[in-house]
Each structure stands twice: as C-alpha cells, then as structure tokens.
Amino acid sequence: MLGRRGQATAIGGVFFVLLMVALLGLIFYQIDYEHRFYTKSIEVMEERKRAYTERIKVSENYTITRNYAAADVATFTVLEGDLVSGSNSSLNDIGANYIIVDSDAVFNLTVPGGTTTTTSEAIKNGEFNYGLDYWIYVNGVGSWNTSTYINGTGGLDTAAIYSTIVSGGAVDNAKLYQSFTVGENLKSAELSFNYRMWWELCPFPLPREYIFNLFVFIDNNAIGTYSLTCNEWRSISAINVTDYLTTPGNHTLEFRIYIYNPNKRLSFSYKVWIDKVSLKLTYIDETAEFSSVVYGIDAMLDLDLPDYYNLTYKLLTQTNISLILDVYAFDEENNIWVLYDKFLTVANEWSNVTLDSPRIRIYAESQHPFRIQFDYLYVETTELNPNGFTLIIENAGDYDLEIVACWLKNETLDALRYEVGRSLLPGERLEVNIPVVLTKGSLYQVRVVTRNNVFKHSFTP
Amino acid sequence: MDKRGQTQVVETVLLIMITIALWTVIWTWFYPMYIGAIQDMGRYLLGYEMALKEWVIVEYVNYTDSTLTVFITNTGDVEVEIGSLYVNDTLVWSDVEKIKVDEMKRLTVSGYTLGGEVLVVKACSLRGNCWQVVERVGP
Numbered sequence: 259m260l261g262r263r264g265q266a267t268a269i270g271g272v273f274f275v276l277l278m279v280a281l282l283g284l285i286f287y288q289i290d291y292e293h294r295f296y297t298k299s300i301e302v303m304e305e306r307k308r309a310y311t312e313r314i315k316v317s318e319n320y321t322i323t324r325n326y327a328a329a330d331v332a333t334f335t336v337l338e339g340d341l342v343s344g345s346n347s348s349l350n351d352i353g354a355n356y357i358i359v360d361s362d363a364v365f366n367l368t369v370p371g372g373t374t375t376t377t378s379e380a381i382k383n384g385e386f387n388y389g390l391d392y393w394i395y396v397n398g399v400g401s402w403n404t405s406t407y408i409n410g411t412g413g414l415d416t417a418a419i420y421s422t423i424v425s426g427g428a429v430d431n432a433k434l435y436q437s438f439t440v441g442e443n444l445k446s447a448e449l450s451f452n453y454r455m456w457w458e459l460c461p462f463p464l465p466r467e468y469i470f471n472l473f474v475f476i477d478n479n480a481i482g483t484y485s486l487t488c489n490e491w492r493s494i495s496a497i498n499v500t501d502y503l504t505t506p507g508n509h510t511l512e513f514r515i516y517i518y519n520p521n522k523r524l525s526f527s528y529k530v531w532i533d534k535v536s537l538k539l540t541y542i543d544e545t546a547e548f549s550s551v552v553y554g555i556d557a558m559l560d561l562d563l564p565d566y567y568n569l570t571y572k573l574l575t576q577t578n579i580s581l582i583l584d585v586y587a588f589d590e591e592n593n594i595w596v597l598y599d600k601f602l603t604v605a606n607e608w609s610n611v612t613l614d615s616p617r618i619r620i621y622a623e624s625q626h627p628f629r630i631q632f633d634y635l636y637v638e639t640t641e642l643n644p645n646g647f648t649l650i651i652e653n654a655g656d657y658d659l660e661i662v663a664c665w666l667k668n669e670t671l672d673a674l675r676y677e678v679g680r681s682l683l684p685g686e687r688l689e690v691n692i693p694v695v696l697t698k699g700s701l702y703q704v705r706v707v708t709r710n711n712v713f714k715h716s717f718t719p
Numbered sequence: 720m721d722k723r724g725q726t727q728v729v730e731t732v733l734l735i736m737i738t739i740a741l742w743t744v745i746w747t748w749f750y751p752m753y754i755g756a757i758q759d760m761g762r763y764l765l766g767y768e769m770a771l772k773e774w775v776i777v778e779y780v781n782y783t784d785s786t787l788t789v790f791i792t793n794t795g796d797v798e799v800e801i802g803s804l805y806v807n808d809t810l811v812w813s814d815v816e817k818i819k820v821d822e823m824k825r826l827t828v829s830g831y832t833l834g835g836e837v838l839v840v841k842a843c844s845l846r847g848n849c850w851q852v853v854e855r856v857g858p
Contacts, residue, residue, distance in 0.1 A: 269738045276742065284753060291760045295767065302771040662792060663823070665779055673779055675790070675823075707778045709794040712852070 309710030313655040314682075316706055316715035320647035320696050321567055321640045328635035331561050337619070338362055338556035342629075349635035352574065357632040364554035364623060371547040375445060377540045380438040381511065384451075384535035386416045396433040398515070399424060400528070407531065410491075417452075417533035424517050425525040435512035438537065440503045446540045447503045449474070449511070450495040453484060454531040460488035469518035472530055476502040477509050491531075499537070511537060554623035555630055561616040561637065565698065568640035572610040574633040577603045581622045581630075587615035595619055608633065642719055646693040651706055653682035664690055665705035668697070770846040772796040775818065780840050780854040787811070787828040787856075791842055793818040801826065805841040807834065815845065 328349035336359050344357030382392040386404050395402040400422025409415045424430045440447070457470060464470055464486055474481040479502050482494065503509055517528050563569065575583070580603055587598035598618065601611055611620070622630065653659055660681045667673040671694070680688055696702065696719045704715040774795030781788045787806065793799045798819050804812035804826055811828045818824045826842070836855050843849040 269734060272738065273742065273745075280749065280753060284756065287757055287760070291764060294764060298764075298768050298771055660794075662776065662794060662821075663778065673781060675778070679821075705779065707776055707792065710774070710776070712776060712778060 308657045311655055311657065312659050312708055312711050313653075314659070314706060314708070314713050315652040315654045316704060316713060317650045317652075318647055318704070318715075318717050319650060320643050320717075320719045322643045324639050324641055326563065326637040326639070328637065331563055331637060332635055333560045333562070334632070335558045335560070336555070337558055338364060338554055338621075339630075344632070349573075349632060352634040359555050359557060359630050359632075361553035361555045361622075361624070361628045361630075363551050366549070366551050368549035369547065371545055374543045374545065375540050376543055377538055380440070380447075380537040380539050381436060381535050382438075384537075386418050386533060390418060390434075393418070393434055393436050395435075396431075398422060398430040398432040398517075399428070400430065400432065402432065402434060405531075415533060417454075417531040419532075420515055420530045421527070422517065422529075423525050423527045424519040426519055426522045428519055430515070430517040430528070432515040433512060434532065435510050437508050437510045439508055440506050440539060441541060442506050443542045443544075444500065444503060444506070444539060445542045446498065446538075447500045448538045448540075449476075449481065449497045449499045449536070450493070450538075451535040452491050452493050452531075452533045453487070454489075454491045454529075455484065455486045456488055456529045456531075457486060458527040460486070467520040469516060470528060471516050472532075473514040473516065475510075475512040475514060478512075491533075493534075503539070511535070550625055552623050552625060553627050554621065555628070556619060556621045557630075557632075558619045559617070559635075563616055563637075563639055564641060566639040566641045569614050569616060569638075570612065571614070571635060571637040572612050573635050574608055575603065575611050576606065576608045576631045576633070577622070578606060578629045579624060579626060580605045581624060581628060583611065584621045585611065585613065586619040586621065587613075588617040588619075642696060642698055644695060646691060647696055647719075649690040649692055649704060649706075650687060651682070651690065652687045653684050656684055658683050660709045661688060662707040662709060664692070664707070666692060666694060666702060668700045668702045670697075670700075671702075766846070769797050770844075770848060773799050773844055773846055773848045775799055775801070775842060775844070775850050777840060777842055777850055777852040778823065780838060780852070780856055782831070782833055782838075782856040785830055785832065787831040787838075789826045789828070789840055789842065790823060791818060791826060792823040793820055796820065800845040801842050802845040803843045804828065805839075805843070806831070807839050808841075 329347040332346055332349060334346050334349065334357055339362050340360045342358040342360055344355060348355045348357045389404050390402060400420055402418060402420050404416050405419045406414045406416050418434060420432050420434070422430050422432070451474075453472060455470060455472060457464065470486055472484040474484075476499055481497060481499060481502070484492070484494070513532055515530050519526055559573070561569075561571070577583075583601040583603060584597060585599045585601065586595040588594075589596045598613070598615060601609075603609060620630075622628070649664060651661060658681055661678040663678055664676045665673055666676070674694065676690065676692060678688070678690060682688055698719055701716060701718050704717070706713045706715065772795050774793075776792045776794050777789060778792055779790040781790075789804060791801065798817060801816045801818060802813065803810055806828075811831060812826055816824060816826060833856070838854050838856055839851060840854055841849050841851040
C-alpha cells in the first residue's frame with residue numbers, strides 16, 4: 259500500500275512540475291513582452307520629443323548686386339559753369355579722361371558804404387540790483403542805502419534811498435554819482451530815471467519856505483530839478499543830454515539832494531528814492547563800400563536705372579581749390595530739390611563723393627574762379643534677382659533634422675513644391691535655390707516640411 | 720518473491736504508461752492555447768510597433784473649384800494606410816490610400832463646400848493614428 263501511494267505522489271509531482279514549467283514559461287514570456295512594449299514606447303516618446311523641439315530659421319535672399327557703366331545709365335549736365343571737356347562716357351573708367359568744368363561768375367555783389375547806429379548803456383547798475391556798486395555817494399545828515407519797493411506790476415524792485423532827519427533851521431546835502439565814458443561819433447544821449455521824494459508830513463505839500471530838491475547834473479551842468487512826490491513814483495524819460503556829452507572821454511552823472519528846514523523847533527524826516535537810471539548813448543558807425551564776385555558751378559547728374567532696392571554710387575571728383583560741394587537730391591514726390599549733403603574737398607586731391615539718390619545737383623561757389631574735374635562714376639545697385647531666389651534654412655534646434663520639401667505660394671501663384679531631402683545638423687544652414695521669379699510687393703508664403711513638422715514663413719520682396 | 724517482483728514491475732510500467740497518456744491528453748489540450756496566447760501577444764506587439772513607427776505630415780491643403788486637396792507625406796518608418804479624412808470634425812473622405820515611406824500623395828475631396836476659411840484637417844490611418852493641422856484656405 260505504501261509503495262502505491264509513493265508512486266501516485268511521484269506521478270502527481272511530475273504533473274505539477276510540468277504544469278509549473280509551462281505556466282512559468284508563459285509568465286516569463288509575458289514579462290518579456292511587456293518589457294519590449296515599454297522599451298518601444300520609450301523610444302518613440304524620445305523621437306516625438308525631438309520632433310516637438312525642432313526649430314528652424316527661414317530667411318530668403320532675392321536680391322543681386324549689379325554694376326553699371328556710367329555711359330549706360332548716367333547723364334551729366336552742366337547748368338552753371340563752362341564745360342571745358344568730357345562727356346558721360348568720360349566717367350566710365352579711372353584716369354582716361356575727365357569731365358572738366360570751370361566756374362562762371364554767378365553774381366557780382368556790391369554793398370554800398372553807409373552809416374549805421376549802435377546804442378549802448380553808459381550807466382552801470384542803474385537798477386541798483388547790486389546795491390550801490392559802481393556808484394559813489396556822499397552822505398549828508400542822513401545816509402545812502404538801497405531798499406526794495408513794490409513796483410507798478412506788483413513785483414519787487416530795488417532802488418537807492420537817501421534817508422535823513424533834518425532838524426529845525428538846518429540844511430542837508432547829499433550826492434550820488436557815477437562816472438562814465440563817451441566814445442567817438444556820439445549821435446545822441448538820452449537820460450532817464452525814476453524817483454520818489456517824501457517828507458514826514460506827506461501828503462501835505464511843502465510850505466513855501468521849505469526846500470526839498472533833487473538836482474541832476476552832468477559834469478556840473480544842471481539837467482533838471484525835481485521836488486516832492488510823496489507816495490508817487492515819477493518817471494523821467496528821454497531827456498536829451500547830447501549837448502553835454504559832445505567831448506569823448508569821461509563824464510559824470512550826479513544826483514544832488516538839497517534840504518532846508520526853516521522850522522526853528524521841529525525836525526522832519528525826508529526820503530529820496532532813485533531807480534532805473536539809464537543813459538543811452540547812440541553812436542554813428544560808418545561802413546565802407548564792399549564788392550565781391552561770386553563764382554559758381556551747378557552740375558546735374560541723372561541716373562536712369564531699373565527698379566532697385568538700394569543704390570550706391572561714387573563720383574570721383576577733384577577741385578583745384580578747397581570747396582564746399584552742396585549736393586541736392588530731387589524729391590520726386592514734392593517736385594523739388596532738397597539739400598542732401600555737403601562735402602568739403604581738399605584742393606588738388608581726388609576724393610569720392612558717395613551718394614544714393616539717382617538724380618542730384620552738385621553746387622559749389624567761391625570768391626575765386628575754380629575748376630572741378632569728374633573722373634569716374636561707380637554705380638552699384640541691389641535689385642530683384644530675375645532668375646529666382648534662395649531660401650535659407652538654418653537648423654536652430656538641438657537635434658539634427660531632415661528637410662523633406664519646401665512649398666512656395668503667393669496670391670496668384672499655384673502652390674509649388676520643391677523636394678529637398680537633406681539632413682541638417684544643429685546650426686547648419688541649407689540654401690535652396692528656387693527658380694521662381696518673384697513679383698515685387700507680392701506676399702509670398704513659404705512652407706518648410708521636415709520629417710516631423712511644417713514650418714511657415716512669409717516675405718514680401 | 721519472483722511473482723511479487725514481476726507484479727510490481729508491471730504495475731510500475733502500467734502507471735508510467737497511464738501517466739504519459741494522461742499528460743499527452745492534457746498537453747494536447749493546453750499547448751494550442753499556450754502557443755496561441757504567445758502568438759497573439761507577438762502580433763499585438765508587432766502591430767503596436769508598426770503603429771508607433773507611423774508618421775505622416777500634412778504638408779499643404781488647397782481648395783480650388785469646390786475641390787479640397789490634402790497633400791500628405793509619409794515621413795515615418797513604415798507604410799501608412801490612410802483610412803479617413805476629417806474636416807472640422809466631419810468625415811469628408813473614407814477609403815484606403817497606401818502611402819509608402821517618403822512618398823507624398825494627394826487626397827482629393829470633390830464637391831466640398833467651404834464653410835469657412837480656417838479648416839481643421841485630420842487624417843487618420845487604419846492603425847488608429849491621426850494627424851491634425853489647422854489651415855487657412857481661400858475659395
């Protein structure tokens with residue numbers, strides 16, 4: 259009995275082992291399958307990541323640079339001056355022959371002699387803004403000073419002020435004066451000033467016996483006498499003092515104050531303000547007759563060129579004296595010549611006048627006759643390429659990419675596809691020549707197809 | 720002794736034979752399922768790999784004379800079968816168009832009425848991948 263049970267156990271064990279081997283095989287295969295599945299997914303995700311980070315820069319070059327012979331495109335015309343030799347073809351090459359233009363007398367300028375007048379101020383610090391600087395003063399019983407007051411427009415002004423208290427039966431004298439110089443050929447001299455004179459009993463006028471006067475002298479010649487104004491400022495304007503200043507040299511303007519108080523018992527307070535002292539000296543200046551001849555050259559250069567984006571040309575030029583060449587460009591829109599540039603030439607040395615306007619005038623003038631020589635005209639234009647254009651594609655990403663194709667389209671053109679099939683490393687550029695003649699001003703749309711993306715770009719030539 | 724020994728040998732041989740016979744019956748039933756499961760997994764993996772390797776680029780969409788033309792290039796690693804084309808989520812084309820690797824094909828939808836200038840064009844492969852672009856087209 260025991261032997262049969264052992265046999266059955268052995269057989270069951272064999273069954274179990276075989277079954278387990280089969281099941282384990284299936285499980286291992288499943289694990290391997292899932293590993294491969296996972297690995298493939300990761301690989302594809304990596305590729306997709308590269309696709310999403312693809313970046314390219316697209317640009318285009320649709321221009322070409324062309325040079326023209328001067329004789330084919332340029333017309334040189336002398337508007338002012340004498341054409342000594344040369345023609346348009348003289349500008350074709352360097353050194354062979356020149357266009358030589360001599361200046362003409364464009365106008366004779368004569369300025370007749372005559373007289374003019376100039377006016378100057380002789381009095382310094384007449385506004386007393388710097389205190390009593392430039393003034394000399396002699397105090398009497400009172401003293402000279404400066405003080406501010408409210409002028410007629412509400413602003414503050416500064417004036418010289420003499421304040422004094424004159425006791426009964428006393429006299430007070432004070433002076434304020436300034437020396438000035440008069441030159442030759444004085445035509446006229448006008449004195450003006452403002453003053454105010456006040457005494458303690460204002461607004462009552464001074465009684466007959468009382469004396470309170472302001473005298474104005476030039477070189478001890480009395481010009482005027484002024485008296486009490488109380489609270490009112492008075493303007494003394496345009497006193498003609500020419501007759502006192504006929505001699506050139508130093509003179510003196512003097513303000514003198516004289517006060518007499520006849521009252522034996524009472525003292526009175528007196529004040530005198532002086533401001534805006536001005537002495538205008540007008541001189542006669544005589545000028546001699548002046549005459550001058552002005553010589554000039556006015557030449558026009560007209561370039562007849564096909565449609566272009568950019569124009570540069572150089573005119574090899576020499577002048578026999580140093581000149582300022584004024585270059586005017588023609589403003590087609592406003593039909594006028596506009597000053598474009600100025601060039602200062604070096605005498606007897608060749609220099610290039612570089613310009614970019616197709617129609618110019620060169621104007622020069624001098625007080626001496628002069629000559630300008632034009633040797634060579636170099637003309638360079640940037641124009642639309644008549645044979646097509648180049649599409650420039652740059653891989654601006656971090657991974658290599660493959661350009662599959664390019665598309666081109668505009669408003670009228672059916673979309674054209676150009677097979678490319680080129681790989682680009684990061685930073686590498688690819689130039690694709692597209693034999694389509696572009697229309698200036700038309701909007702073109704370009705598509706660059708890579709293995710993973712389509713990039714769009716547009717431009718207007 | 721001799722008779723008991725012969726009997727045990729015969730019993731053992733019989734048991735082995737019965738065991739082998741039973742195992743053979745069980746294996747015959749189990750093996751096809753086992754192999755089938757493994758083959759199914761292999762096929763599924765291959766299909767998944769193929770689907771992963773699919774990639775197309777919708778290069779350009781043109782609309783002229785009521786005809787919508789979609790230019791598709793296969794930039795993937797396997798041949799693609801385009802099965803459907805949707806415009807603005809509406810099925811406009813359904814067929815099978817095989818596109819070999821690096822080949823460009825145009826799918827034409829005739830009689831299409833333009834609803835707006837901006838179209839969302841989606842091309843789907845028979846393996847279930849779809850590629851979508853947004854295009855501005857003119858009538």
